Amino acid sequence: MKLKTLAAMALAGTLAAGPALAELVIPDLSYRTGPYAAGGTPVSDGYQDYFNMLNARDGGVGGEMFRIIECETGYNTEKGVECYESTKGEGALIYQPLSTGITYQLIPKVTADGIPLHTMGYGRTSAANGEVFNWVFNYPANYWDAASVMVNYLLDENGGSLDGKNIALVYHNSAYGKEPIRTLENLSAQYGFELTQLAVDHPGQEQKSQWLQIRRERPDYVLMWGWGVMNQVAVQEAANIGFPMENFIGNWWAGAEHDVIPAGDAANGYKSLNMNRIDASLPVFDDIRTLVHDAGNAAGDGSNIGTVLYTRGMYAAMLAAEAVATAQGIHGVAAITPAMMRDGMEALDITAARMEELGMANIGPEFSVSCQDHGGSGLGIVQQWDASAGAWVALTDYIAPDDAVTLPLIMEDSAAFAAENNIEAGCM
Amino acid sequence: MFYREAGDFKTSYEADSQTFPIKFDRYRFWAMIAVAYLVIPFIINDYWANAILVPFLIYAIAAIGLNILTGYCGQVSLGTGGFMAVGAYAMYKLMTAFPDVSVVIHVILAGGITAVVGAAFGLPSLRIKGFYLAVATLAAQFFLVWLFNKVAWFYNYSASGQINAPERFVGGVAVIGPNTDAWAKYMICLVFVTVCAIIARNLTRGTMGRKWMAIRDMDIAAEIIGVNPLQAKLSAFAVSSFFIGISGALFFSVYLGAVEVGEAFGIQKSFLVLFMVIIGGLGSIFGSFAGAGFLVLLPVALKVIGVDLLGWPTDIVAHLQLVIIGALIMFFLIKEPHGLAQFWRIAKEKLRLWPFPY
Numbered sequence: 001m002k003l004k005t006l007a008a009m010a011l012a013g014t015l016a017a018g019p020a021l022a023e024l025v026i027p028d029l030s031y032r033t034g035p036y037a038a039g040g041t042p043v044s045d046g047y048q049d050y051f052n053m054l055n056a057r058d059g060g061v062g063g064e065m066f067r068i069i070e071c072e073t074g075y076n077t078e079k080g081v082e083c084y085e086s087t088k089g090e091g092a093l094i095y096q097p098l099s100t101g102i103t104y105q106l107i108p109k110v111t112a113d114g115i116p117l118h119t120m121g122y123g124r125t126s127a128a129n130g131e132v133f134n135w136v137f138n139y140p141a142n143y144w145d146a147a148s149v150m151v152n153y154l155l156d157e158n159g160g161s162l163d164g165k166n167i168a169l170v171y172h173n174s175a176y177g178k179e180p181i182r183t184l185e186n187l188s189a190q191y192g193f194e195l196t197q198l199a200v201d202h203p204g205q206e207q208k209s210q211w212l213q214i215r216r217e218r219p220d221y222v223l224m225w226g227w228g229v230m231n232q233v234a235v236q237e238a239a240n241i242g243f244p245m246e247n248f249i250g251n252w253w254a255g256a257e258h259d260v261i262p263a264g265d266a267a268n269g270y271k272s273l274n275m276n277r278i279d280a281s282l283p284v285f286d287d288i289r290t291l292v293h294d295a296g297n298a299a300g301d302g303s304n305i306g307t308v309l310y311t312r313g314m315y316a317a318m319l320a321a322e323a324v325a326t327a328q329g330i331h332g333v334a335a336i337t338p339a340m341m342r343d344g345m346e347a348l349d350i351t352a353a354r355m356e357e358l359g360m361a362n363i364g365p366e367f368s369v370s371c372q373d374h375g376g377s378g379l380g381i382v383q384q385w386d387a388s389a390g391a392w393v394a395l396t397d398y399i400a401p402d403d404a405v406t407l408p409l410i411m412e413d414s415a416a417f418a419a420e421n422n423i424e425a426g427c428m
Numbered sequence: 429m430f431y432r433e434a435g436d437f438k439t440s441y442e443a444d445s446q447t448f449p450i451k452f453d454r455y456r457f458w459a460m461i462a463v464a465y466l467v468i469p470f471i472i473n474d475y476w477a478n479a480i481l482v483p484f485l486i487y488a489i490a491a492i493g494l495n496i497l498t499g500y501c502g503q504v505s506l507g508t509g510g511f512m513a514v515g516a517y518a519m520y521k522l523m524t525a526f527p528d529v530s531v532v533i534h535v536i537l538a539g540g541i542t543a544v545v546g547a548a549f550g551l552p553s554l555r556i557k558g559f560y561l562a563v564a565t566l567a568a569q570f571f572l573v574w575l576f577n578k579v580a581w582f583y584n585y586s587a588s589g590q591i592n593a594p595e596r597f598v599g600g601v602a603v604i605g606p607n608t609d610a611w612a613k614y615m616i617c618l619v620f621v622t623v624c625a626i627i628a629r630n631l632t633r634g635t636m637g638r639k640w641m642a643i644r645d646m647d648i649a650a651e652i653i654g655v656n657p658l659q660a661k662l663s664a665f666a667v668s669s670f671f672i673g674i675s676g677a678l679f680f681s682v683y684l685g686a687v688e689v690g691e692a693f694g695i696q697k698s699f700l701v702l703f704m705v706i707i708g709g710l711g712s713i714f715g716s717f718a719g720a721g722f723l724v725l726l727p728v729a730l731k732v733i734g735v736d737l738l739g740w741p742t743d744i745v746a747h748l749q750l751v752i753i754g755a756l757i758m759f760f761l762i763k764e765p766h767g768l769a770q771f772w773r774i775a776k777e778k779l780r781l782w783p784f785p786y
Contacts, residue, residue: 030742032741032742032743032746033743033746033747037743041743070735070742071735071742072731072735072742072743072745072746074746076691077684077687077688077691077692078483078684078692079727081478081479081683081684082478082479082728082731085474085475085478085479086475086479088474089474089475100588101590101688101691104588104590104592104686104688105684105685105686107686108592108605108606108685108686109606109685111606112606112607113606124588125587126587173577173690174589174688174690174691175588175589175590175688176588178587178588178589179587179588181587182587199577201690202690202691202694409587413587416586420592420594421594421595421605422595
């Protein structure tokens with residue numbers, strides 16, 4: 001009898017514990033400290049504010065509230081592992097670590113644990129091949145797309161030929177910075193430009209010798225793969241040697257307000273890629289201001305709203321929330337599991353009409369995800385800094401990358417990964 | 429009362445010179461080994477393994493290695509991160525080149541390769557001492573990190589320069605790779621720690637250790653009484669690097685699974701291991717464990733208290749961590765330069781007399 005009561009109580013306990021888990025758990029592996037905090041803080045603010053806004057405005061998605069667990073990684077892989085292990089047991093639906101180093105750690109772990117990983121515009125480029133990387137997504141664009149978009153833009157500027165031009169790549173000496181090299185090397189062979197590689201070591205505060213070399217060799221263009229404190233130092237150094245700013249192009253992680261403001265007027269004309277259109281007057285920002293910031297729930301100090309990286313963080317949150325809604329539609333349940341989330345991400349379809357409906361018209365390109373293609377469309381715009389107005393101005397419409405260049409590289413790299421790890425390529 | 433020596437008779441020289449001459453110490457040691465081997469593997473989960481115990485055990489090996497060089501032989505080294513990187517990259521090259529050989533052998537070979545590299549970088553120690561040697565080992569740190577970043581052969585020409593550990597088994601059980609169970613990860617580290625600690629303990633109380641300590645205390649006097657400084661210093665560098673190489677190999681393969689040399693094995697790592705040795709206690713094997721445990725556990729404990737219990741913002745807790753660890757290092761250096769191991773020694777002295785001190 002006693003045993004039966006105990007068993008009944010235990011059963012009741014598990015039943016009671018069940019519904020408490022039925023919420024949409026989103027870990028936010030952020031970094032608000034260290035040399036990369038300048039970039040990590042606005043992204044995390046945007047990411048959390050959007051989910052909080054959905055909770056306040058719509059009661060979450062499909063009647064389920066979001067619960068955000070923030071964990072500070074400091075852009076450090078060991079802390080990233082600790083954060084992953086401490087949050088995965090809570091029923092985490094999706095990880096977005098905002099660090100290429102942590103992404104490489106997490107790819108095998110999430111694949112074993114069955115939790116989707118979304119690395120928007122960073123991470124391992126070949127994860128775009130969804131048949132090998134079932135649990136990893138990097139839509140809407142990746143580094144190789146970025147490199148191709150940059151070269152396409154330069155081709156356009158130079159009447160279709162880069163023959164004999166000298167292009168320097170200033171890159172963060174890490175997995176993140178090395179990613180585009182292979183693509184650029186292929187493109188350099190294809191279009192006949194000369195590629196000079198200049199590595200900048202972590203954290204990137206010391207770049208005198210690299211810029212001295214640029215001053216000596218006078219390349220026609222400088223491309224940059226930078227992040228954190230490295231960006232503002234590079235812009236300042238470029239200004240110091242009098243490099244023409246309009247020939248200096250950063251990737252989408254090297255083009256935020258805090259990267260160019262420290263150099264003042266000297267930064268005028270600096271260009272960078274972006275995967276989003278920056279528009280501080282989007283209706284979604286009003287919702288965030290009234291429902292989140294005015295209610296005292298802002299993730300940070302609330303000062304970053306509308307900036308480049310805040311917009312990017314919010315965009316990442318929007319894509320996750322849309323994937324949740326898609327997953328709920330597919331499986332017909334509100335409290336989805338990580339495996340259902342993966343299905344939702346794989347069936348994600350972002351249209352212009354949907355973005356407008358969400359109060360963020362034209363924020364990103366239209367794209368759809370499929371089992372084969374986890375990489376999205378790869379489109380990017382080129383924007384330019386106007387120092388007097390203190391704003392980024394979009395110079396172009398969305399530029400398409402050259403898939404004929406990036407696709408074979410993706411296939412080659414993902415095949416190597418599959419062979420190394422005995423993965424049978426295929427849809428789930 | 430606990431540390432009673434009365435009635436604990438020794439009838440042979442072996443019994444008199446054993447590692448734990450006091451009976452209670454011996455029992456305590458065997459009880460701890462029993463818990464580590466027979467209890468923890470059955471209750472461990474992913475979080476405890478990956479966030480706490482595996483890093484603790486791996487850092488303990490690194491701290492033992494550095495303690496041999498700095499604590500026992502008196503040669504200050506800031507190259508620990510670089511030597512760990514040698515161990516990690518040697519492990520990676522061996523794992524990918526000879527996939528059929530057991531990883532246990534790979535780890536030991538990685539230690540051996542690091543020992544050779546460490547001895548080579550130890551050569552300047554024959555001419556220079558103290559701060560100047562520290563700067564020379566600092567050069568090793570930067571050179572090795574640069575080398576592994578620059579030469580694509582070391583990372584098998586992968587696009588990103590990252591090295592990734594492929595899945596490997598020991599006796600049919602996965603120990604490396606994403607499908608490794610928590611207990612398997614823990615056990616392989618535990619076995620290596622145990623063996624390393626026993627070897628280190630016995631080296632340091634034998635001829636070799638005495639030579640190292642003679643060099644540490646006064647190198648000219650040591651030379652006069654017949655200690656060969658070349659042999660003593662280079663053997664300290666080699667043995668120390670061997671342990672550090674093993675820890676680097678485990679750090680890459682078992683713990684992280686993917687590393688990037690600048691981020692994982694930068695100068696920060698050298699300082700971290702040096703702090704472990706200083707806080708734990710220079711010239712003490714127990715101190716290496718205490719220091720590693722302290723610096724691995726403290727950030728996690730502070731995070732759990734600050735973020736999970738008190739609900740403070742994560743950035744404030746991260747900043748507080750720096751303040752608290754910095755303050756503790758200063759406190760130790762002022763109050764107890766011999767570290768946690770000395771606290772333990774004092775506590776033991778008191779316990780011997782307790783409850784009737786005279």
